[in-house]
Amino acid sequence: RKEVEQDPGPFNVPEGATVAFNCTYxxxxxxxxxxxxxxxxxxxxxxxxxxxxxNEDGRFTAQLNRASQYISLLIRDSKLSDSATYLCVSGxxxxxxxxxxxxxxxx
Amino acid sequence: xxxxxxxxxxxxxxxxxSLTIQCQVDSQVTMMFWYRxxxxxxxxxxxxxxxxxxxxxxxGFVIDKFPISRPNLTxxxxxxSNMSPEDSSIYLCSVQTGDGxxxxxFGAGSRLTVx
Numbered sequence: 001r002k003e004v005e006q007d008p009g010p011f012n013v014p015e016g017a018t019v020a021f022n023c024t025y026x027x028x029x030x031x032x033x034x035x036x037x038x039x040x041x042x043x044x045x046x047x048x049x050x051x052x053x054x055n056e057d058g059r060f061t062a063q064l065n066r067a068s069q070y071i072s073l074l075i076r077d078s079k080l081s082d083s084a085t086y087l088c089v090s091g092x093x094x095x096x097x098x099x100x101x102x103x104x105x106x107x
Numbered sequence: 108x109x110x111x112x113x114x115x116x117x118x119x120x121x122x123x124x125s126l127t128i129q130c131q132v133d134s135q136v137t138m139m140f141w142y143r144x145x146x147x148x149x150x151x152x153x154x155x156x157x158x159x160x161x162x163x164x165x166x167g168f169v170i171d172k173f174p175i176s177r178p179n180l181t182x183x184x185x186x187x188s189n190m191s192p193e194d195s196s197i198y199l200c201s202v203q204t205g206d207g208x209x210x211x212x213f214g215a216g217s218r219l220t221v222x
Binding site: 031032034042043044045046049087091094095096097098099100 | 140142148149150151152155165199209210211212213214215216
């Protein structure tokens with residue numbers, strides 16, 4: 001079983017749609033949780049950290065459920081520029097990356 | 108956040124040769140991390156490079172295959188030794204941000220193709 005599991009997608013959605021990504025992690029000792037964004041042929045970049053209380057950054061909302069070891073990302077009002085692969089990340093000292101969920105926002 | 112420069116950005120190598128990838132950071136950092144991203148896959152941690160001590164390798168990675176140097180707090184190298192086509196991958200250097208939040212910043216990566 002992978003340490004961090006994500007639906008690979010692709011998710012094809014129209015502009016303006018709301019889309020949700022889910023992720024599960026297996027290491028119950030994990031203390032750090034993130035969503036990273038990776039554009040094609042580029043390095044991953046931090047999108048947002050994920051906190052137990054849930055957190056929001058503009059159109060992006062992240063939630064963490066420690067009991068179920070589950071992380072989610074909600075994107076509202078999708079833009080063409082949101083098209084990318086979204087990587088779920090968890091860990092304690094060393095970070096483990098999920099395989100990514102590919103999002104394609106269409107006009 | 109830190110600015111990371113990696114080189115080469117890409118290279119095509121022959122089987123059996125070795126390639127050294129350099130990572131330069133614009134500020135002093137305690138730990139540097141080397142990741143690999145194989146085609147269509149996510150990132151896998153190879154090792155953590157600590158200044159003044161030997162690198163710590165993850166399961167499945169060994170020093171003979173991936174020797175790492177960390178001569179100071181702003182620089183590290185990763186060598187991919189005796190390459191085979193299975194080593195074709197993107198190799199990424201990363202550092203933690205300075206705020207203790209365990210957030211990683213990545214270099215642009217070195218895309219390696221082994222023929």
